[in-house]
Amino acid sequence: MSVIILLIGCSLAVALLFLGAYLWAARSGQYDDDYTPSIRMLFDDELNQDSCQTPPKTSRKERPA
Amino acid sequence: MTNETKIDQKVLCRHCGDPCDDESIHIADHIFCCYGCRAVSELLDGTNLSTYYQETSEQNKSISDLKSERKFGFLADEKVQEQVLKYHDDELSVVKFDLPGIHCSSCIFLLEHLPKLEGAIIRSEVNFIRKEITITFHHKEKSLKDIAILLAQLGYPPEINLNSSDQTKRRLSKNQIGTKIAVAGFCFGNAMLMSMPEYLDTNFLLTARFKELFGWISLGMALPIVFYSGRDYFVSAWKSLMFGNIHIDVPVALGIATLFGRSVFEILTQTGGGYVDSLAGLVFFLLIGKWYQSKTYQALSFERDYKSYFPVSVICLNEGKEGNVLLKDLKAGDVVIIHNDELIPADGEIVDGNAIIDYSFVTGESAPVEKSLGDRVFGGGRQKGSQLTVRLDQSVNNSELTQLWNQEEKEGDGKNFKSLIDQISKYFTAAVILIAIGTGIYWQVTDPSIIWNSVTAVLIVACPCALALTLPFAHGHAMRILGENGLYLKNAGVIETLSKVKSIIFDKTGTLTSNESEQVTFVGEALNEGEQVQIASILTNSAHPLSRLALEAIQATEKKPVSEYEEVLGKGMRGNIDGVEIKAGSAEWIGVETVEVMNESRVYIQIDAQFRGYFACQSAYRKGAMDMLNNVRSQFSMHLLSGDNDSERKHLEPYFKHLSFNQKPMDKRAYLENIYEPSLMIGDGLNDAGALQVADVGIAVSEDIHRFSPACDSIISSKSLSKIPSIMNFSKGVRTIIILAMIISLLYNVVGLSFAMAGQLTPLVSAILMPISSISVVGFVTLMVAWRGRLLR
Numbered sequence: 076m077s078v079i080i081l082l083i084g085c086s087l088a089v090a091l092l093f094l095g096a097y098l099w100a101a102r103s104g105q106y107d108d109d110y111t112p113s114i115r116m117l118f119d120d121e122l123n124q125d126s127c128q129t130p131p132k133t134s135r136k137e138r139p140a
Numbered sequence: 141m142t143n144e145t146k147i148d149q150k151v152l153c154r155h156c157g158d159p160c161d162d163e164s165i166h167i168a169d170h171i172f173c174c175y176g177c178r179a180v181s182e183l184l185d186g187t188n189l190s191t192y193y194q195e196t197s198e199q200n201k202s203i204s205d206l207k208s209e210r211k212f213g214f215l216a217d218e219k220v221q222e223q224v225l226k227y228h229d230d231e232l233s234v235v236k237f238d239l240p241g242i243h244c245s246s247c248i249f250l251l252e253h254l255p256k257l258e259g260a261i262i263r264s265e266v267n268f269i270r271k272e273i274t275i276t277f278h279h280k281e282k283s284l285k286d287i288a289i290l291l292a293q294l295g296y297p298p299e300i301n302l303n304s305s306d307q308t309k310r311r312l313s314k315n316q317i318g319t320k321i322a323v324a325g326f327c328f329g330n331a332m333l334m335s336m337p338e339y340l341d342t343n344f345l346l347t348a349r350f351k352e353l354f355g356w357i358s359l360g361m362a363l364p365i366v367f368y369s370g371r372d373y374f375v376s377a378w379k380s381l382m383f384g385n386i387h388i389d390v391p392v393a394l395g396i397a398t399l400f401g402r403s404v405f406e407i408l409t410q411t412g413g414g415y416v417d418s419l420a421g422l423v424f425f426l427l428i429g430k431w432y433q434s435k436t437y438q439a440l441s442f443e444r445d446y447k448s449y450f451p452v453s454v455i456c457l458n459e460g461k462e463g464n465v466l467l468k469d470l471k472a473g474d475v476v477i478i479h480n481d482e483l484i485p486a487d488g489e490i491v492d493g494n495a496i497i498d499y500s501f502v503t504g505e506s507a508p509v510e511k512s513l514g515d516r517v518f519g520g521g522r523q524k525g526s527q528l529t530v531r532l533d534q535s536v537n538n539s540e541l542t543q544l545w546n547q548e549e550k551e552g553d554g555k556n557f558k559s560l561i562d563q564i565s566k567y568f569t570a571a572v573i574l575i576a577i578g579t580g581i582y583w584q585v586t587d588p589s590i591i592w593n594s595v596t597a598v599l600i601v602a603c604p605c606a607l608a609l610t611l612p613f614a615h616g617h618a619m620r621i622l623g624e625n626g627l628y629l630k631n632a633g634v635i636e637t638l639s640k641v642k643s644i645i646f647d648k649t650g651t652l653t654s655n656e657s658e659q660v661t662f663v664g665e666a667l668n669e670g671e672q673v674q675i676a677s678i679l680t681n682s683a684h685p686l687s688r689l690a691l692e693a694i695q696a697t698e699k700k701p702v703s704e705y706e707e708v709l710g711k712g713m714r715g716n717i718d719g720v721e722i723k724a725g726s727a728e729w730i731g732v733e734t735v736e737v738m739n740e741s742r743v744y745i746q747i748d749a750q751f752r753g754y755f756a757c758q759s760a761y762r763k764g765a766m767d768m769l770n771n772v773r774s775q776f777s778m779h780l781l782s783g784d785n786d787s788e789r790k791h792l793e794p795y796f797k798h799l800s801f802n803q804k805p806m807d808k809r810a811y812l813e814n815i816y817e818p819s820l821m822i823g824d825g826l827n828d829a830g831a832l833q834v835a836d837v838g839i840a841v842s843e844d845i846h847r848f849s850p851a852c853d854s855i856i857s858s859k860s861l862s863k864i865p866s867i868m869n870f871s872k873g874v875r876t877i878i879i880l881a882m883i884i885s886l887l888y889n890v891v892g893l894s895f896a897m898a899g900q901l902t903p904l905v906s907a908i909l910m911p912i913s914s915i916s917v918v919g920f921v922t923l924m925v926a927w928r929g930r931l932l933r
Contacts, residue, residue, distance in 0.1 A: 108268070
């Protein structure tokens with residue numbers, strides 16, 4: 076029966092671990108914004124490959140679509 | 141010819157498919173809901189990002205540059221930077237801006253790709269819900285000002301408020317409740333595990349050693365529950381006792397304390413397992429209710445005072461040099477320069493330039509006032525015209541018009557009415573204590589051995605968990621439903637006050653009538669394209685509000701240079717384009733007969749000495765406004781408070797019992813103070829700010845809920861104004877639901893009490909009764925409110 080003591084110890088330790096993990100996540104601001112990341116992950120990285128770092132400042136005319 | 145600048149509500153954005161509002165953007169045949177969408181669409185069309193970056197024409201760009209330069213000039217000031225920057229070292233700075241312009245996922249795309257547009261920016265991150273952006277940048281390459289200007293050019297002018305410390309405070313408290321719930325949930329789960337043997341059978345495989353161990357672990361769970369998670373209930377119960385004002389937290393705290401006391405006693409004396417599981421469950425559910433109710437609209441601000449509308453700084457003339465001075469550092473005697481469309485910060489005297497000042501912002505009077513050299517102008521007016529130089533004779537806080545909203549808010553806003561639950565709590569607490577004493581006396585006589593058992597059981601079971609959960613869930617859910625229907629409440633308590641309202645007070649300008657959807661039509665012989673271009677070219681030069689309106693009604697593809705331009709204040713303008721003389725202005729200016737038409741202003745047009753017609757600008761009543769008035773008229777006492785003259789009296793008389801015109805903001809406030817029954821004020825601008833505060837419920841009408849609203853209890857989107865009657869009925873329905881739920885939860889208490897008084901309340905009964913009562917009441921309330929809310933659509 077004394078194995079129960081060990082088991083209780085383990086279960087409490089695991090539970091405390093999760094509590095700690097939640098508290099850490101909440102403190103580090105992971106729950107501050109629950110919407111934007113869901114959109115951010117959909118952005119395609121490929122698109123940026125051909126864009127230029129410093130845009131040329133020549134043509135300013137409206138591009139007819 | 142009629143010009144259709146107004147866009148059909150059902151027009152969808154080419155990119156994201158969202159419906160476009162009035163401020164949508166047209167490029168060739170495409171329509172976009174926001175700048176982000178347009179930008180992304182252009183990207184997808186195969187151009188590189190730079191096209192968007194320089195989308196405006198050379199000339200326009202330089203003008204807007206100059207404007208942003210002025211607007212954000214104050215960001216160069218080191219003191220300001222200290223306040224605005226979140227972090228900075230030798231290399232990098234981090235800044236967080238509020239961007240009310242963020243609208244859809246395309247905006248996020250554009251804003252998070254700022255590093256591609258501007259090399260100095262290393263990282264940018266958007267918080268969509270809060271409409272915030274956090275930018276990390278090399279401040280040596282680009283200054284804070286440049287970053288703000290860049291954002292403004294992209295169509296997201298940052299809103300900078302130097303005293304926004306309240307926001308961080310709010311966030312902190314939200315975090316704390318999350319932590320408390322986490323701790324309570326952890327203890328709840330584990331305490332139940334420890335109590336499981338107790339539920340099943342007291343002799344179930346348990347030796348005394350295990351019982352003791354489980355007891356101690358349970359006790360360990362109880363400590364954080366009572367002293368951390370449940371702490372607020374004790375504090376608030378203590379406060380309420382101090383003020384002699386018993387509310388729901390008193391019996392709750394009493395219940396928590398008794399549960400804890402009895403559990404500690406039982407565990408220490410090893411007479412039983414204690415009620416730690418019930419205790420943890422109680423606190424856990426109560427906290428969830430609290431959290432549900434406290435969820436508010438993060439991106440909206442209900443606390444704005446006049447300072448949020450004023451610029452952070454103005455351009456001050458000091459010994460012939462122009463410089464930015466923070467608004468709070470302005471003093472009497474300073475000379476400030478006001479450009480077109482800028483606000484006058486404080487009262488003063490014009491020393492240079494002509495003014496057309498629009499006071500609608502502060503007084504509600506819609507017609508602009510003309511002033512010239514030596515005239516006095518008042519803080520809060522908006523200059524519509526050329527550059528103006530003003531010598532201030534007051535500091536900002538002492539200006540005549542702004543003083544109105546400097547008055548401190550009366551004590552305890554909205555506390556005129558005790559909430560239903562607080563009214564009940566007083567009797568509830570008294571009843572619980574009487575029953576406990578009665579039980580004690582009864583057992584004292586019959587069987588003194590179980591007297592403590594039964595008395596504590598009464599206090600435990602009487603703990604109004606279900607009752608305390610009724611209100612947060614009913615109000616929290618109702619608040620969400622109202623939010624979906626375009627009414628955004630500051631807090632959930634407003635619903636209850638709303639259900640008691642007896643009289644409704646309406647503002648006219650901007651509330652019943654619409655500011656922006658003024659209908660502009662051209663009356664006369666249709667103009668051909670060339671003529672439209674000519675008229676647009678000349679109207680562009682004038683800052684007069686009517687010229688602006690007429691200009692919007694013209695779809696001109698280009699602008700031509702104007703020669704011999706001349707503008708006479710209050711009359712009109714003339715100029716030569718391609719050798720043709722164009723005149724635009726009043727009837728007198730053109731030389732035709734003056735006609736006065738109610739609710740209409742006209743801009744007459746003459747081309748090449750020939751009268752061609754006029755633009756008729758009508759201030760229109762909002763769609764459905766009259767139907768709405770008709771619907772509420774029979775149930776409420778109706779009042780109208782208008783800052784305008786009484787030209788509309790005939791029109792409005794059938795709908796209102798009391799009509800008052802020419803009301804200054806002060807008058808409006810005073811009027812509200814003299815209404816002694818529960819009142820609802822519906823207004824828009826700052827001119828209603830005083831009245832909105834005094835009213836028991838103040839609802840601000842806003843075209844764009846994220847942008848503009850004075851301090852108030854709730855914000856309603858202008859499109860939802862017609863829903864006011866059903867919203868009022870809904871609030872009453874919610875009240876009925878709450879009363880029903882209260883009766884149910886009281887019944888649970890009665891059942892529990894009968895167990896307790898008989899001395900039969902075992903931990904098992906308590907552990908079952910408590911969650912069942914709470915969950916069933918919460919379920920009942922949520923479903924009923926949702927069902928009632930469907931009638932709103």
